[in-house]
Amino acid sequence: MRKRSKLTSEVVRKKCVELAKKIVRRQHNYTCEFCGKREPNVKTHGSHIFSEGIYRSMSADLENILCLCFTHHLGGWNAKEPSWHKNPIEMTDWFKEKFPARYKTLKEKSRSSVQCDLSFWENKLKKLQQIWNKLEKKERLVQF
Numbered sequence: 001m002r003k004r005s006k007l008t009s010e011v012v013r014k015k016c017v018e019l020a021k022k023i024v025r026r027q028h029n030y031t032c033e034f035c036g037k038r039e040p041n042v043k044t045h046g047s048h049i050f051s052e053g054i055y056r057s058m059s060a061d062l063e064n065i066l067c068l069c070f071t072h073h074l075g076g077w078n079a080k081e082p083s084w085h086k087n088p089i090e091m092t093d094w095f096k097e098k099f100p101a102r103y104k105t106l107k108e109k110s111r112s113s114v115q116c117d118l119s120f121w122e123n124k125l126k127k128l129q130q131i132w133n134k135l136e137k138k139e140r141l142v143q144f
Contacts, residue, residue: 008118009120013116016059016121016128017052017059019125019128020046020060021045022046023062023132023135024062025046030044032044032068032072033067033068035069042071044067044069045067045068045069045074046065047073047084048064048066057114057116057120058109060121060124062131063106066095068084071083075087082094
């Protein structure tokens with residue numbers, strides 16, 4: 001039974017991460033926080049600041065996700081611009097300089113240990129769904 005619970009927990013965690021990335025992209029109006037380019041001219045991604053593989057409990061935290069264009073998130077085989085995955089030190093330096101308080105908060109949070117069981121992820125998913133619903137409601141009101 002424990003293995004099944006762990007598997008279910010991971011499925012819910014991944015749903016949380018997917019929704020958190022959608023929320024961050026929408027909150028930033030699908031605009032790259034590094035260069036300012038926006039959709040539809042570029043494709044934006046939700047990019048983790050602190051790795052979701054290492055910092056599981058932070059993987060769906062909105063403050064741990066940036067909205068970046070493809071170039072500044074993953075880079076390309078011939079990209080001349082820095083990217084989070086190809087130039088992590090340079091991009092981390094940029095992040096620390098642009099968002100010092102946010103970096104400090106994330107750094108402190110990364111040092112704490114959190115029990116990430118199924119209940120944790122179910123609660124996180126509910127909170128993220130509430131945020132998403134508010135964003136959608138706000139967008140519908142703006143359209144009228």
